[in-house]
Amino acid sequence: MYYIILLIAGILQGAMNSLNAQLGEHFSLFGVTFFVHFIALVILLFYLLAIKKEKLRFSGAPWYIYLVGVMGIGIVASSSWVTMHIGAGTLMAISTLGQLLSSEFIDALGLFGMEKVLPDRRQIPGFLIVAAGVALVIIF
Amino acid sequence: MYYIAAFLNGFLNTINRLTNVEAGKRFGTGNGALINYIEATILSLFLIFITGKSGELSPGHIVSVPLWIYLGSVAGLIAQVLQITGTLKTGALISSILTLAGNLGIAIVLDYVFYGIASPGKVAGIFLVLLGTMMVEKSKKRHS
Numbered sequence: 530m531y532y533i534i535l536l537i538a539g540i541l542q543g544a545m546n547s548l549n550a551q552l553g554e555h556f557s558l559f560g561v562t563f564f565v566h567f568i569a570l571v572i573l574l575f576y577l578l579a580i581k582k583e584k585l586r587f588s589g590a591p592w593y594i595y596l597v598g599v600m601g602i603g604i605v606a607s608s609s610w611v612t613m614h615i616g617a618g619t620l621m622a623i624s625t626l627g628q629l630l631s632s633e634f635i636d637a638l639g640l641f642g643m644e645k646v647l648p649d650r651r652q653i654p655g656f657l658i659v660a661a662g663v664a665l666v667i668i669f
Numbered sequence: 670m671y672y673i674a675a676f677l678n679g680f681l682n683t684i685n686r687l688t689n690v691e692a693g694k695r696f697g698t699g700n701g702a703l704i705n706y707i708e709a710t711i712l713s714l715f716l717i718f719i720t721g722k723s724g725e726l727s728p729g730h731i732v733s734v735p736l737w738i739y740l741g742s743v744a745g746l747i748a749q750v751l752q753i754t755g756t757l758k759t760g761a762l763i764s765s766i767l768t769l770a771g772n773l774g775i776a777i778v779l780d781y782v783f784y785g786i787a788s789p790g791k792v793a794g795i796f797l798v799l800l801g802t803m804m805v806e807k808s809k810k811r812h813s
Binding site: 595600608628 | 671672674675676677678679680681682683684685687688689691692695696697699702703704705706707708709710711712713714716717720722725726730733734737738739740741742743744746747748749751752754755758759764767768769770771772773774775776777779780783784786788789790791793794795796797798799800801802803804805806807808809
């Protein structure tokens with residue numbers, strides 16, 4: 530049951546990228562980032578204030594926490610722009626490689642409060658297969 | 670250029686995920702997510718005006734866009750809730766593989782529907798990305 534839930538979560542994430550790219554056919558990139566975040570903001574605010582009756586608080590975190598909005602704009606804008614030009618499949622394939630490499634980089638340096646974990650050579654075949662997959666997606 | 674942007678998108682996704690987790694720990698999941706949406710909404714609005722695109726916020730233009738196209742963020746929110754629910758019950762490894770499988774699978778389908786992009790080579794490539802990610806994550810888990 531939970532496996533299906535996770536598959537659906539992935540499907541919805543993919544659908545989100547494609548729908549946001551469609552939004553890009555009607556609005557500028559910042560128009561897309563505005564609507565994507567504004568609609569989610571309204572829904573989440575309603576949920577937190579009206580249903581969960583939660584108190585809003587945002588102070589006292591390290592400075593980099595407050596960069597999430599800037600990163601959110603970067604992610605939505607780049608996803609929509611890239612999907613519009615080369616498709617969601619290619620975006621996802623290349624972005625997955627970027628995520629894997631950045632995770633290794635962050636783990637190796639112990640950034641963002643993560644425990645330092647050096648890369649393991651047993652991961653190399655996996656990385657090569659991902660790279661081959663990305664090459665196929667780009668070529669075809 | 671698009672390929673570099675897609676690659677950087679992956680980097681941003683990783684950093685954003687870690688930052689969101691930290692925000693969630695400090696303020697609770699809901700408040701943590703809210704910071705992202707408040708900041709991004711205000712900043713986007715500011716950027717729309719700076720780039721001289723304020724005309725696209727006119728009610729006439731907003732209404733002229735089909736309603737279903739606005740549903741991307743709703744899909745994203747539901748996905749976030751489902752992913753948290755599923756991850757708590759199955760663990761990070763299975764969660765990341767299954768969501769990636771769903772994500773890549775629907776990307777192939779929607780690329781065909783919206784842009785007519787589809788080829789056996791692309792599908793094979795997506796399959797290899799999934800397989801390779803599974804291997805990397807598995808060896809990472811063994812290593813740690």
